[in-house]
Amino acid sequence: MNSKEKKIDVKKIREEVKKTYSEAISRKNLSCCGSFEETDCCAKAKDIGYSEEELNNLLTDSNITTFGCGNPLAYSEVREGDIVLDLGPGAGLDLLIAARKVGPSGQVIGVDMTEEMISKAEENIKAAGVKNVEVRKGLIEDLPVKSSSVDWVISNCVINLSPEKEKVFSEISRVLKPGGRMVVSDMVGENIPEWLRENKNLYSACISGVISEKEYISGLLKAGLEKVKVSERKTYQWDELESFIKSTPEIGEDIKRMAKGSDIKVASIKISAYKPVL
Numbered sequence: 001m002n003s004k005e006k007k008i009d010v011k012k013i014r015e016e017v018k019k020t021y022s023e024a025i026s027r028k029n030l031s032c033c034g035s036f037e038e039t040d041c042c043a044k045a046k047d048i049g050y051s052e053e054e055l056n057n058l059l060t061d062s063n064i065t066t067f068g069c070g071n072p073l074a075y076s077e078v079r080e081g082d083i084v085l086d087l088g089p090g091a092g093l094d095l096l097i098a099a100r101k102v103g104p105s106g107q108v109i110g111v112d113m114t115e116e117m118i119s120k121a122e123e124n125i126k127a128a129g130v131k132n133v134e135v136r137k138g139l140i141e142d143l144p145v146k147s148s149s150v151d152w153v154i155s156n157c158v159i160n161l162s163p164e165k166e167k168v169f170s171e172i173s174r175v176l177k178p179g180g181r182m183v184v185s186d187m188v189g190e191n192i193p194e195w196l197r198e199n200k201n202l203y204s205a206c207i208s209g210v211i212s213e214k215e216y217i218s219g220l221l222k223a224g225l226e227k228v229k230v231s232e233r234k235t236y237q238w239d240e241l242e243s244f245i246k247s248t249p250e251i252g253e254d255i256k257r258m259a260k261g262s263d264i265k266v267a268s269i270k271i272s273a274y275k276p277v278l
Contacts, residue, residue: 010164078152083107088156104132111139148177160186179274182220210266220273225274
């Protein structure tokens with residue numbers, strides 16, 4: 001267990017994250033990480049790496065909400081016939097983009113713990129008319145997916161929300177086929193003070209639960225993955241971080257001022273890894 005994950009109540013964190021994102025999808029906000037304001041760093045899909053072509057080819061008129069911090073499928077080598085697993089697909093934006101890449105001979109699976117997200121994703125899948133996508137209810141720490149069964153694991157600003165990241169990394173390694181790959185967009189951070197880490201409300205804002213880039217890489221390597229590489233990195237300035245925290249009034253103005261005076265560093269990264277062929 002990561003030392004930063006010892007003091008938290010896993011069940012309470014999960015319930016808080018479920019509650020926050022269930023409410024967010026009901027409000028149809030176009031943003032990420034619990035900040036839920038259109039002016040935030042990842043408020044619009046085009047701002048976080050989705051091309052006009054990808055968005056125009058979704059085969060649905062739905063205005064699909066994204067809670068992501070990047071585009072894990074951008075420039076990926078997902079091919080026709082591949083099986084893609086999306087951890088925490090939310091409303092299904094990446095599911096639909098992956099479905100186009102793998103074609104009718106491929107398969108796309110999403111795993112989400114939130115009923116409201118699953119319902120919204122299934123609604124968007126139906127509207128798009130795709131038949132090769134399914135969403136399963138479950139935890140990303142205990143995936144309802146067979147071992148060595150998928151070619152790709154993708155995820156968009158979700159793993160940071162898990163209070164048990166080592167289990168997530170282990171599950172990614174388990175479900176990937178030998179030679180399979182992971183491509184993830186996620187949040188990382190440094191110098192996160194303990195009082196901030198222990199605030200369950202800020203888990204949903206993608207701050208309290210982040211680990212460092214170094215810890216992220218070492219966690220994937222420990223899980224048995226190789227060729228771990230960070231290909232993109234965006235470090236947020238304080239005014240951008242403040243928009244994340246602003247969504248959580250429970251932490252109070254004094255704590256906001258304390259955070260502003262610290263050397264907290266938070267960034268979004270795109271990270272990839274490979275499961276070796278034995």
